[in-house]
Amino acid sequence: MRVYLDHNATTPPRQEVVDAMTRVLRESWGNPSSTHAEGAAARAAVERARTQVADLLGCAVGEVVFTAGATEANNTALLGVLAGRAPTHVVSSAVEHPSVEASLEALEARGWRVSRVAVDADGRVDAADVAAACEPDTALVSLIWANNETGALQPVEAVAQFTSERGILLHSDATQRIGKLPVDLSLVPAQLLSLSAHKLGGPKGIGALVVRGGLEFEPRMHGGPQEQRRRGGTENVAGIVGLGVACELARAELPQRAQQYAARRDQLWEGIRAKVPRVRRNAHPEAVLPNTLNLEFENTAGELLLQALDLEGVSASAGAACASGSIEASPVLLAMGRTPEQARGSLRFSVGAGVDAEQIDFVLSRLPDLVARARSAGDV
Numbered sequence: 177m178r179v180y181l182d183h184n185a186t187t188p189p190r191q192e193v194v195d196a197m198t199r200v201l202r203e204s205w206g207n208p209s210s211t212h213a214e215g216a217a218a219r220a221a222v223e224r225a226r227t228q229v230a231d232l233l234g235c236a237v238g239e240v241v242f243t244a245g246a247t248e249a250n251n252t253a254l255l256g257v258l259a260g261r262a263p264t265h266v267v268s269s270a271v272e273h274p275s276v277e278a279s280l281e282a283l284e285a286r287g288w289r290v291s292r293v294a295v296d297a298d299g300r301v302d303a304a305d306v307a308a309a310c311e312p313d314t315a316l317v318s319l320i321w322a323n324n325e326t327g328a329l330q331p332v333e334a335v336a337q338f339t340s341e342r343g344i345l346l347h348s349d350a351t352q353r354i355g356k357l358p359v360d361l362s363l364v365p366a367q368l369l370s371l372s373a374h375k376l377g378g379p380k381g382i383g384a385l386v387v388r389g390g391l392e393f394e395p396r397m398h399g400g401p402q403e404q405r406r407r408g409g410t411e412n413v414a415g416i417v418g419l420g421v422a423c424e425l426a427r428a429e430l431p432q433r434a435q436q437y438a439a440r441r442d443q444l445w446e447g448i449r450a451k452v453p454r455v456r457r458n459a460h461p462e463a464v465l466p467n468t469l470n471l472e473f474e475n476t477a478g479e480l481l482l483q484a485l486d487l488e489g490v491s492a493s494a495g496a497a498c499a500s501g502s503i504e505a506s507p508v509l510l511a512m513g514r515t516p517e518q519a520r521g522s523l524r525f526s527v528g529a530g531v532d533a534e535q536i537d538f539v540l541s542r543l544p545d546l547v548a549r550a551r552s553a554g555d556v
């Protein structure tokens with residue numbers, strides 16, 4: 177049996193997505209910029225998908241700009257929007273995805289001041305700390321809505337209230353939240369939102385940046401008139417269609433999905449808690465994605481446990497990565513106050529579509545023994 181518990185890394189594309197993409201590749205392969213019938217068919221497919229994305233997110237259709245994924249969306253939100261401005265100040269958090277953190281560093285190299293708000297032991301920022309970090313010349317706040325490693329949810333709604341009152345732009349990387357919990361931009365006055373299809377049952381290499389209220393930015397891709405001159409290059413029509421279908425499925429299934437994911441995640445957590453000693457959760461159980469369980473196995477070589485799980489048929493992911501022969505602890509876990517050893521013993525399990533109770537029972541039947549072995553073999 178294989179049990180895939182790494183849905184925060186990527187999700188298997190849904191069958192409906194594969195079918196729609198296949199159809200488009202076969203039948204609507206025209207260039208959406210062409211004015212003939214083939215072009216018009218491709219254009220219609222792109223615009224239908226744009227509506228599907230906007231309907232899921234509660235924004236206007238014209239506010240959806242397709243990108244090659246969330247990395248590009250995050251880069252565009254930070255570097256594109258701030259490109260033409262004299263450097264001032266940006267506020268973000270200590271637990272952003274590397275594509276935001278690297279963009280912040282690029283801004284710093286251009287003379288911008290960046291404040292990274294600290295998180296508590298559960299990986300959450302306090303909205304009041306974000307407000308306090310804002311200065312009179314703060315141009316933009318960028319806050320990840322749900323963390324990819326821990327699933328910790330940030331108070332984006334509360335932050336949006338004061339950024340809009342103070343005329344500060346708000347960007348949120350909502351990549352991990354979308355498709356798992358509601359995101360309704362008609363209620364949250366954020367100007368910029370990033371997403372990626374492959375985190376919600378869509379294909380890789382496609383995503384979107386929602387740009388609201390006619391906010392102007394310098395495109396990251398200079399070229400043709402595509403995306404109303406906001407992103408040059410012939411559209412990835414099949415990918416866009418896949419994203420659209422994934423969003424439509426998410427919209428229809430969201431209420432059940434959150435419950436189903438939480439049921440499997442909680443089954444796993446209760447089982448581990450009952451069977452494995454010295455385990456703690458890296459996140460607050462009330463402020464976390466319904467599908468994510470990040471656990472610290474005390475005194476455990478996480479990389480060995482991960483390998484052993486893989487050999488048994490279980491895919492998860494680690495809180496520390498092996499970089500050039502040494503173990504590099506996750507900056508997110510370090511920002512939460514964990515030691516490098518604690519980060520090393522941390523594993524992320526993320527459930528999703530297709531994970532059932534039987535699979536979780538299978539994981540629970542193997543895990544206690546594997547943890548015991550990783551503890552004795554790990555030399556930690």
Ligand SMILES: Cc1ncc(COP(=O)(O)O)c(C=O)c1O
Pocket residue numbers: 184185244245246247248250273275320322323324349351352371372373381382383
């Ligand atoms: C929170 C978050 N932001 C951004 C990304 C990058 O997305 P993409 O793979 O589409 O570039 C990911 C996925 O790795 C993510 O989890």
